[in-house]
Amino acid sequence: MKKDIMIVTGAGQISLAIARRVGFGKKIFLGDKRFANAETVASIMTDTGFDVTAVETDISSPKSVKVLVETAADYGDVKYFVNGAGVSPSQAPVETVLKVDLYGTAVLLEEVGKVIAEGGAGVTISSQSGWRMPQLTAEEDRLLATTPTEELLALDILQPKNIRDTLHAYQLAKRCNEKRVMYECVRWSERGARLNAVAPGIIVTPLARDEFNGPRGDFYKNMFAKCPAGRPGTADEIASVAELLLSDAGSFITGSTFLADGGATASYYYGPLRPKGDIK
Numbered sequence: 259m260k261k262d263i264m265i266v267t268g269a270g271q272i273s274l275a276i277a278r279r280v281g282f283g284k285k286i287f288l289g290d291k292r293f294a295n296a297e298t299v300a301s302i303m304t305d306t307g308f309d310v311t312a313v314e315t316d317i318s319s320p321k322s323v324k325v326l327v328e329t330a331a332d333y334g335d336v337k338y339f340v341n342g343a344g345v346s347p348s349q350a351p352v353e354t355v356l357k358v359d360l361y362g363t364a365v366l367l368e369e370v371g372k373v374i375a376e377g378g379a380g381v382t383i384s385s386q387s388g389w390r391m392p393q394l395t396a397e398e399d400r401l402l403a404t405t406p407t408e409e410l411l412a413l414d415i416l417q418p419k420n421i422r423d424t425l426h427a428y429q430l431a432k433r434c435n436e437k438r439v440m441y442e443c444v445r446w447s448e449r450g451a452r453l454n455a456v457a458p459g460i461i462v463t464p465l466a467r468d469e470f471n472g473p474r475g476d477f478y479k480n481m482f483a484k485c486p487a488g489r490p491g492t493a494d495e496i497a498s499v500a501e502l503l504l505s506d507a508g509s510f511i512t513g514s515t516f517l518a519d520g521g522a523t524a525s526y527y528y529g530p531l532r533p534k535g536d537i538k
């Protein structure tokens with residue numbers, strides 16, 4: 259019997275947790291810019307009974323994304339999609355954060371949306387960071403949602419003069435992910451498929467460790483200490499949300515972003531994490 263295909267991008271800890279949770283019995287194509295990361299995860303998973311092929315993939319390159327998607331689609335029906343590829347504000351400059359987290363995600367949602375099979379489902383990982391930024395105007399939200407992918411990075415709000423720092427770029431990227439999921443889920447529905455996002459809070463992974471050791475380290479440590487959960491989360495807790503969204507139990511959920519942050523955002527607005535002065 260032919261296996262359902264699952265495309266996974268980003269061979270990081272969140273992708274790995276989701277792939278382990280829902281990927282058994284499926285054929286997984288795992289793309290990462292750092293091919294060694296994809297090979298390592300593919301090897302760990304293969305040794306534990308999964309069927310994984312590593313593919314060198316840079317999500318910020320449409321050409322590279324097309325190779326991954328075509329490789330998967332040539333094999334069979336692409337039924338599942340998980341995007342956990344990305345860079346954090348302490349890992350990369352503004353241009354890279356926008357090119358990978360904002361533009362790269364938009365490219366993926368569009369390209370996978372061209373082949374996703376009937377009954378299929380996808381999840382992309384955004385971030386609580388997008389929820390801490392103040393509201394954008396309705397027009398800015400509409401532009402982030404609907405601007406053709408190749409024109410996204412030319413939007414005025416994404417120009418260097420309008421971006422304070424890498425954290426601001428990351429917040430805009432993650433806000434864009436959520437708007438893009440709303441926009442693309444309508445196109446995915448025309449193929450009988452669903453698309454959602456999960457917005458994690460602080461999850462202990464190499465990416466988060468770079469944040470703990472970066473310029474905002476104290477801010478993040480204070481955040482998880484004072485959020486309602488009182489601790490950072492685990493990749494397995496994000497996999498639990500993704501499992502719901504990718505399964506038939508989530509069949510009425512599409513175009514949605516699930517915040518899974520231990521209550522940090524709630525505390526940021528209405529609790530002890532609220533900053534003095536304006537939220538920005």
Ligand SMILES: NC(=O)c1ccc[n+]([C@@H]2O[C@H](COP(=O)([O-])OP(=O)(O)OC[C@H]3O[C@@H](n4cnc5c(N)ncnc54)[C@H](O)[C@@H]3O)[C@@H](O)[C@H]2O)c1
Pocket residue numbers: 267268269270271272273289290291292295315316317318342343344345346358362383384385386457458459460461462463464465466
């Ligand atoms: N860990 C957290 O606290 C946290 C919180 C909120 C959101 N997120 C988001 O979750 C996602 C996954 O993060 P993680 O914590 O699992 O990180 P991770 O560092 O474990 O994995 C990220 C993976 O993405 C890959 N990658 C980077 N740029 C790429 C590109 N251009 N093309 C393809 N692959 C690329 C990296 O090589 C790495 O293997 C990211 O989008 C991140 O912003 C993480």
